[in-house]
Amino acid sequence: MTSPAALVQRHPTTTAPLASAEAVTKSFGRTAALTGVSLQIHPGESVGLLGPNGAGKSTLIGLLSGLRRPDSGTVRLFGENPSHPRTRLRLGITPQATAVPQNLTVHEAVQFVARHYPDPIPSAQLLKDFGLVEAERKQCGGLSGGQQRRLLVALALVGRPELVILDEPTTGLDVDARETLWSQLRTYRSSGGTLLITSHYLEEIQALSSRVVVIDRGTVIADGTVDDIRSRVAVSKVSFLTDLPASSFLCLPGTVDVTVADTGRTTVVTQDADATVRQLVQDGLPFSQLEVHGATLEEAFLSLTAKEQQ
Numbered sequence: 001m002t003s004p005a006a007l008v009q010r011h012p013t014t015t016a017p018l019a020s021a022e023a024v025t026k027s028f029g030r031t032a033a034l035t036g037v038s039l040q041i042h043p044g045e046s047v048g049l050l051g052p053n054g055a056g057k058s059t060l061i062g063l064l065s066g067l068r069r070p071d072s073g074t075v076r077l078f079g080e081n082p083s084h085p086r087t088r089l090r091l092g093i094t095p096q097a098t099a100v101p102q103n104l105t106v107h108e109a110v111q112f113v114a115r116h117y118p119d120p121i122p123s124a125q126l127l128k129d130f131g132l133v134e135a136e137r138k139q140c141g142g143l144s145g146g147q148q149r150r151l152l153v154a155l156a157l158v159g160r161p162e163l164v165i166l167d168e169p170t171t172g173l174d175v176d177a178r179e180t181l182w183s184q185l186r187t188y189r190s191s192g193g194t195l196l197i198t199s200h201y202l203e204e205i206q207a208l209s210s211r212v213v214v215i216d217r218g219t220v221i222a223d224g225t226v227d228d229i230r231s232r233v234a235v236s237k238v239s240f241l242t243d244l245p246a247s248s249f250l251c252l253p254g255t256v257d258v259t260v261a262d263t264g265r266t267t268v269v270t271q272d273a274d275a276t277v278r279q280l281v282q283d284g285l286p287f288s289q290l291e292v293h294g295a296t297l298e299e300a301f302l303s304l305t306a307k308e309q310q
């Protein structure tokens with residue numbers, strides 16, 4: 001038996017990937033959703049899957065969780081065929097746009113899902129962790145959007161899964177509701193759980209993921225830490241106060257763009273911040289309060305996916 005506090009059912013320690021795709025392709029009619037994707041998710045990782053609409057994220061999740069089969073290539077979940085019921089007991093999943101069962105109460109929904117697992121988290125503990133105690137006797141259909149999302153993620157965790165896959169878990173939630181869910185997911189991770197999450201909120205990926213995989217038009221175009229992904233695009237921002245117009249800075253080395261904010265701060269987007277600053281000083285251009293920033297994950301992501309489309 002697992003202790004009531006444990007969120008992850010321990011299986012024999014392994015370093016083998018919990019989920020993997022090897023040269024996987026999947027088409028829907030003439031639409032190629034995935035074209036040769038390879039990816040491995042190891043125990044303890046928290047992987048953020050990023051990509052524009054239609055990139056293939058949900059399709060990949062469908063394959064890894066055994067909901068779909070690849071046209072070619074190999075998919076493994078806990079080293080086995082993902083559609084095998086035994087493997088699914090070790091997986092928790094909240095697919096995109098899943099609806100809660102409208103006419104069941106929260107208590108009934110938790111009981112219904114919990115009965116599929118050998119050692120589920122007790123309902124009282126789960127509802128407390130997810131702030132749903134007050135809603136226990138309410139019908140799921142009467143819950144607020146935030147409560148429904150929390151319930152769906154709670155249901156994904158009830159069986160103490162080793163791997164949890166969440167497809168856009170907080171879409172439509174306000175900042176507070178998102179923070180509450182993030183906190184539960186961090187607790188799950190720190191107790192040894194492994195997470196694969198897609199999101200359109202880049203700050204969500206940044207907050208929860210140690211590794212980011214960028215997928216675009218059915219292929220993986222980047223795979224690394226947030227810092228790796230940011231450094232791949234090698235874009236920095238040099239900003240300062242000045243009386244000169246933006247055009248005065250366009251010829252600085254490495255410069256890609258120059259903008260002036262309402263606050264009067266001029267920002268030079270550059271591929272080589274060191275060279276830009278050196279030249280700024282050498283040319284004796286007047287400036288004050290200089291700051292240098294690396295690209296944000298969002299800028300890196302947009303830059304990577306835009307490059308692919310060129």
Ligand SMILES: Nc1ncnc2c1ncn2[C@@H]1O[C@H](COP(=O)(O)OP(=O)(O)OP(=O)(O)O)[C@@H](O)[C@H]1O
Nearest residue numbers: 028031032033051052053054055056057058059060
């Ligand atoms: N059941 C389906 N039938 C037909 N085409 C599909 C089906 N599922 C996905 N597609 C197509 O496959 C491609 C990849 O879709 P997928 O849903 O995997 O992308 P996504 O990255 O999850 O997008 P989003 O961020 O919008 O959810 C898209 O062109 C989509 O229209």
